[in-house]
Amino acid sequence: MFHSLIKGSIILAIIFSAALVAAFVYAYEEVKLDVDKLINYKPEISSVILDKDGNKLAYVFKTQHRLYATYDELPSFIVEALVAMEDTKFFEHSGVNPDAIFRAIVKDIQAGAFVEGGSTLTQQLIKNKLLSNEKKLTRKLKEAILALKIEKELSKEEIIERYLNEISYGNNYFGIKTAANGYFRKELNELTIKEAAILVGLPNAPSFYNPIKYYKRALDRANNVLYRMKNIGWISQEDYLKAVKESPTIYQTSLTQNIAPYIVDEVLRSFNGKLGDIRTGGYKIYTTVDMKQQQIAKKAVTFAYDKALKQYKEKVGETTLNAALVAVESKTGNILAMVGGESYERSAFNRVTQTERQPGSAFKPFIYQTALDMGYNPATPLTDIARTFQYYHHGQRKIWAPRNYERDFRGFVSLREALVHSRNLATINLVADLGVSTIRKRLAFLDVPHIPQDMSIALGNLGLSPLKMAQIFSVFANSGHMIEPRLVSKIVSKEGAVIYETRPKEIADFTTQEQAYLMTDILKEVVERGTGRNAKVDGIELAGKTGTTNNSIDAWFCGYSPEIEVIVWFGRDNNQRIAAKGATGGGLAAPAFSYYFRELLKVYPDTKRTFDIPQGVYRGTYEGKSEIYTKHSPLPIVKPNNEYGFDETSASDNETYNGVSPLEETGIVEVINYDEAQIEDRGFAETIKINGEQDEKEDDPLHPKRKVPKTPVSEDSGTLF
Numbered sequence: 001m002f003h004s005l006i007k008g009s010i011i012l013a014i015i016f017s018a019a020l021v022a023a024f025v026y027a028y029e030e031v032k033l034d035v036d037k038l039i040n041y042k043p044e045i046s047s048v049i050l051d052k053d054g055n056k057l058a059y060v061f062k063t064q065h066r067l068y069a070t071y072d073e074l075p076s077f078i079v080e081a082l083v084a085m086e087d088t089k090f091f092e093h094s095g096v097n098p099d100a101i102f103r104a105i106v107k108d109i110q111a112g113a114f115v116e117g118g119s120t121l122t123q124q125l126i127k128n129k130l131l132s133n134e135k136k137l138t139r140k141l142k143e144a145i146l147a148l149k150i151e152k153e154l155s156k157e158e159i160i161e162r163y164l165n166e167i168s169y170g171n172n173y174f175g176i177k178t179a180a181n182g183y184f185r186k187e188l189n190e191l192t193i194k195e196a197a198i199l200v201g202l203p204n205a206p207s208f209y210n211p212i213k214y215y216k217r218a219l220d221r222a223n224n225v226l227y228r229m230k231n232i233g234w235i236s237q238e239d240y241l242k243a244v245k246e247s248p249t250i251y252q253t254s255l256t257q258n259i260a261p262y263i264v265d266e267v268l269r270s271f272n273g274k275l276g277d278i279r280t281g282g283y284k285i286y287t288t289v290d291m292k293q294q295q296i297a298k299k300a301v302t303f304a305y306d307k308a309l310k311q312y313k314e315k316v317g318e319t320t321l322n323a324a325l326v327a328v329e330s331k332t333g334n335i336l337a338m339v340g341g342e343s344y345e346r347s348a349f350n351r352v353t354q355t356e357r358q359p360g361s362a363f364k365p366f367i368y369q370t371a372l373d374m375g376y377n378p379a380t381p382l383t384d385i386a387r388t389f390q391y392y393h394h395g396q397r398k399i400w401a402p403r404n405y406e407r408d409f410r411g412f413v414s415l416r417e418a419l420v421h422s423r424n425l426a427t428i429n430l431v432a433d434l435g436v437s438t439i440r441k442r443l444a445f446l447d448v449p450h451i452p453q454d455m456s457i458a459l460g461n462l463g464l465s466p467l468k469m470a471q472i473f474s475v476f477a478n479s480g481h482m483i484e485p486r487l488v489s490k491i492v493s494k495e496g497a498v499i500y501e502t503r504p505k506e507i508a509d510f511t512t513q514e515q516a517y518l519m520t521d522i523l524k525e526v527v528e529r530g531t532g533r534n535a536k537v538d539g540i541e542l543a544g545k546t547g548t549t550n551n552s553i554d555a556w557f558c559g560y561s562p563e564i565e566v567i568v569w570f571g572r573d574n575n576q577r578i579a580a581k582g583a584t585g586g587g588l589a590a591p592a593f594s595y596y597f598r599e600l601l602k603v604y605p606d607t608k609r610t611f612d613i614p615q616g617v618y619r620g621t622y623e624g625k626s627e628i629y630t631k632h633s634p635l636p637i638v639k640p641n642n643e644y645g646f647d648e649t650s651a652s653d654n655e656t657y658n659g660v661s662p663l664e665e666t667g668i669v670e671v672i673n674y675d676e677a678q679i680e681d682r683g684f685a686e687t688i689k690i691n692g693e694q695d696e697k698e699d700d701p702l703h704p705k706r707k708v709p710k711t712p713v714s715e716d717s718g719t720l721f
Contacts (some may be wrong), residue, residue: 045282049264051289056292058258062279065255069177071161071274077193081200084229091156095147097121122147125163140274147680182253194246197222211250225686233354257695262350263289263339273717277640284495288334289488296599297325304592305342312579320572328470328565333483333504356463362547363460370442373511374519378416379627380636384426415520420530431458446472446482454540466567469558478514482507507519514616514630534590537597540609546585551577557589562608568592
């Protein structure tokens with residue numbers, strides 16, 4: 001009988017052992033030792049976008065917000081608190097703790113259910129990364145198998161590192177570094193022991209112990225962690241008592257912490273698909289943005305926008321009126337500030353980069369610079385009279401008869417005065433004299449898109465984004481050299497390697513420094529006494545040009561200081577006119593420009609305040625008035641014949657313009673298909689054919705013909721790896 005019992009017990013033991021081995025083998029085969037996810041650990045790591053000084057603009061991520069911390073970054077008390085609370089013998093076992101398993105089995109049997117798991121930190125890591133949370137024997141077997149395998153492949157430090165980066169700490173914070181940043185707004189090395197204890201206590205039940213919602217629970221849990229550390233001798237009684245009394249401040253921090261959304265969106269849009277998934281690569285993306293200037297720019301737009309709404313009696317959120325501003329460092333092309341609209345919350349559409357609008361009169365400086373580079377001088381007389389132009393559309397003869405807004409003309413007006421006061425007829429006549437093809441060739445060097453092939457080029461009749469305007473306007477702000485604006489300076493991988501670095505595209509010597517200064521000197525007077533008077537700021541020299549399109553649909557101010565270029569745009573998102581009257585670049589956009597520079601001087605009082613006058617710029621006298629000139633653009637030597645019977649001096653008399661309305665710059669009225677008899681009755685000048693290229697004119701002293709300067713174009717653009 002006794003032998004039979006022994007024999008039966010042995011058989012049962014063999015059967016049980018066989019079953020256990022079979023279950024072990026089954027579990028082993030089912031998981032296929034899928035440990036690669038932990039051995040070659042590649043979690044989703046949030047990327048961070050930084051300003052030029054390394055200050056955080058935002059975190060970007062896909063599904064899990066995780067900031068990665070290496071083992072060396074972990075303060076010792078974090079590791080000690082974790083091991084003390086979760087797996088005291090972690091540094092002694094091989095992945096499975098038999099004692100803990102035995103205790104768990106006893107408690108489970110006593111309770112009649114799975115109440116304690118007895119898992120090591122290694123097993124907990126496996127459960128979170130590879131397996132489910134089911135409390136089943138097969139899962140426990142899988143955990144044990146994988147734990148043994150992983151302990152052979154990874155060091156204890158590597159397991160701790162993976163654990164603290166993989167675990168959820170609630171509030172969609174993954175990894176202890178993320179949680180420290182979110183709950184305490186601290187780096188790991190800035191944490192107190194109590195704060196570390198709060199974090200260590202969270203993974204057990206992140207929702208239940210969430211310190212934002214259940215602060216007392218979180219403190220009680222942290223005190224338990226501290227008590228455990230004291231009991232095993234890992235902190236002193238003194239440190240324990242001090243930590244227990246501490247009540248850390250908890251912050252409810254947004255996941256992205258996005259303080260510059262238009263900029264962040266533009267960065268993501270620019271690198272979409274170029275570096276894998278930029279949201280999960282753990283990159284440090286350094287932008288060129290100066291957050292102090294970004295804040296100034298936002299306030300500048302809000303100031304001018306509120307002023308406009310008050311003027312038009314419209315309400316925020318109920319209007320289609322919008323605005324945008326971009327500021328660029330002239331010499332580097334670095335974008336210092338970018339405001340894509342009056343409110344990101346109401347519209348995330350970036351009007352700096354994603355829209356193309358007509359610049360109107362803000363485009364005139366490019367025409368006038370062409371004239372200067374062909375030998376004209378700021379004192380050169382231009383004809384401010386009406387002309388008619390004929391062309392053919394679908395075989396039908398058309399007549400175009402533009403005129404100034406106030407339906408006046410001044411006869412002769414100097415090139416300087418024509419631009420300072422944005423005289424449209426003088427500009428149109430200048431284009432007629434220069435030739436559309438000549439202007440188009442110059443603009444082609446600047447990568448200007450959609451260049452008109454007819455006289456409408458005088459009206460700025462082309463679509464450009466504010467960012468593109470900043471690019472091409474840099475030829476004036478940057479002494480004749482165009483430089484492409486850039487938003488990102490470099491990108492650093494999570495390993496610390498620079499994987500992307502930009503060098504802006506440049507077009508060198510579009511014009512010379514001295515020729516560019518001729519334009520700057522004129523644009524300074526636009527601000528001092530012309531259509532841009534609202535852009536004036538005491539204590540700093542500013543140059544710029546207003547722009548208002550027909551029917552007041554777009555309003556611009558494009559200008560610069562000796563160091564910074566600022567482009568401001570106002571308009572309606574539905575492309576309708578801003579207002580029946582009074583909606584000009586000088587009235588709407590210029591106030592934002594002046595606000596920007598007033599505040600800039602307060603924040604950066606050492607800002608350069610005067611323009612340098614390059615060598616080769618001289619001052620002389622023409623018709624009794626002081627004027628600057630260069631070797632290439634000498635003072636006029638021939639006084640124009642007064643063939644139209646106008647007072648030649650009135651056009652250059654400053655007093656003539658003291659009361660000029662800013663509306664004058666909108667003054668293009670297109671009159672189509674006038675009867676030729678009516679045209680003659682109105683006393684218009686000769687009709688000029690504009691269909692096709694104009695015939696070459698003979699050289700004359702007043703409007704000398706010059707060769708278009710050849711401009712070297714640099715193809716360097718984009719990335720350096």
